[in-house]
Amino acid sequence: MADDRRKGRGTFGDGCYRLVRRLDKAYLYSRLTDRIYPLNPGMAEALESSEPGSERLRNLELASGAELRPTPAPPDPLWIREHVGRALDHEVQQVVLGITERCNLRCHYCIYSGKYQGPRTHSESYMSWEVARKAIDYLLSHSADASPGPAIALYGGEPFLDLALIRRCAEYAKLRSNGRMRYVVTTNGTLLSKHARELAIEHNFTLLVSLDGPAEIHDRNRRDTGGSPTFERITANLEDLRREAPDYFARQVRFSVVLAPPVDYASLMAFFDGAGIACMVSAVENYGNSELLQHAVPPDLEPVSCAFEDAGRKWKSGKEPDPTRRFAVGLLGASLHRIQTRRQRPDIGHYRLGQCIPGVRKFFVNS
Numbered sequence: 542m543a544d545d546r547r548k549g550r551g552t553f554g555d556g557c558y559r560l561v562r563r564l565d566k567a568y569l570y571s572r573l574t575d576r577i578y579p580l581n582p583g584m585a586e587a588l589e590s591s592e593p594g595s596e597r598l599r600n601l602e603l604a605s606g607a608e609l610r611p612t613p614a615p616p617d618p619l620w621i622r623e624h625v626g627r628a629l630d631h632e633v634q635q636v637v638l639g640i641t642e643r644c645n646l647r648c649h650y651c652i653y654s655g656k657y658q659g660p661r662t663h664s665e666s667y668m669s670w671e672v673a674r675k676a677i678d679y680l681l682s683h684s685a686d687a688s689p690g691p692a693i694a695l696y697g698g699e700p701f702l703d704l705a706l707i708r709r710c711a712e713y714a715k716l717r718s719n720g721r722m723r724y725v726v727t728t729n730g731t732l733l734s735k736h737a738r739e740l741a742i743e744h745n746f747t748l749l750v751s752l753d754g755p756a757e758i759h760d761r762n763r764r765d766t767g768g769s770p771t772f773e774r775i776t777a778n779l780e781d782l783r784r785e786a787p788d789y790f791a792r793q794v795r796f797s798v799v800l801a802p803p804v805d806y807a808s809l810m811a812f813f814d815g816a817g818i819a820c821m822v823s824a825v826e827n828y829g830n831s832e833l834l835q836h837a838v839p840p841d842l843e844p845v846s847c848a849f850e851d852a853g854r855k856w857k858s859g860k861e862p863d864p865t866r867r868f869a870v871g872l873l874g875a876s877l878h879r880i881q882t883r884r885q886r887p888d889i890g891h892y893r894l895g896q897c898i899p900g901v902r903k904f905f906v907n908s
Contacts, residue, residue, distance in 0.1 A: 634691065
């Protein structure tokens with residue numbers, strides 16, 4: 542069993558889960574839902590280092606002691622067509638507006654840096670108001686039953702390079718949606734000027750700010766077009782926002798953290814737990830960029846192992862994890878939470894969900 546795990550073929554939870562490694566990525570397959578879940582590096586390593594019967598594994602064994610029930614017969618094709626049609630007509634949840642392909646940073650690992658095979662590179666392209674308006678109108682006309690309501694995500698490049706368009710989109714959507722619209726802005730945080738902060742507060746934007754850790758970690762990769770570090774500018778803007786609107790800041794600001802080798806988990810955990818702000822953590826993608834692998838080292842996961850176990854116990858019992866463990870929850874939470882809260886049908890328990898419906902959860906409109 543332990544040998545199988547080291548080879549990437551480990552099974553857990555009475556055979557209900559299987560850990561699979563392909564190239565430099567790890568996945569967990571669930572027989573109960575017939576779904577494959579991408580794992581963060583930390584979660585995969587923690588699972589592989591666990592022994593059968595350990596607390597880590599027990600936290601994943603949702604069906605422990607329960608018999609795997611048969612998958613129901615496929616639904617009627619007519620029902621599928623009606624279900625898909627209803628979802629596309631009334632349940633579209635989010636539009637992502639690529640406000641611009643221009644960016645004032647040149648992060649070493651950026652997918653648009655030109656170091657990767659396939660993706661676009663930075664350009665001077667900006668979205669027109671006509672395109673943005675049509676995208677918002679489409680969302681509003683197809684989201685009557687969207688839960689918890691329609692949302693606009695603003696993306697780039699750096700979206701705050703076009704503050705005027707963001708303002709126009711927010712004011713238009715607010716008027717057309719009778720205040721139902723929600724907003725998420727993915728930003729590098731360097732352009733959070735007073736006007737940008739006032740706009741974010743006025744429309745209750747959720748700000749997803751890219752910050753990779755303390756200055757010595759963040760500035761290693763996230764530099765501006767002139768090669769200068771950005772940590773001090775970002776944190777100064779965030780402190781201004783915290784001082785101007787403390788309640789808004791606590792409720793609506795999140796960190797987007799990218800792990801790039803070498804990863805110092807202890808420093809990251811101390812920094813983000815101390816910051817008191819929720820974070821989303823992802824690992825840098827290789828995509829053929831060999832430069833990113835030059836400093837790769839085996840991670841030391843001991844700093845987050847206890848937090849991992851605690852989060853699993855809390856979610857298993859229907860509770861939220863310790864709110865002070867921001868980094869561990871951000872690193873492991875998305876994968877673990879999807880597994881622990883997957884949908885069920887009362888007549889058969891866990892069941893296979895099949896494919897998503899493209900364009901319902903979100904759709905992207907470029908500039």
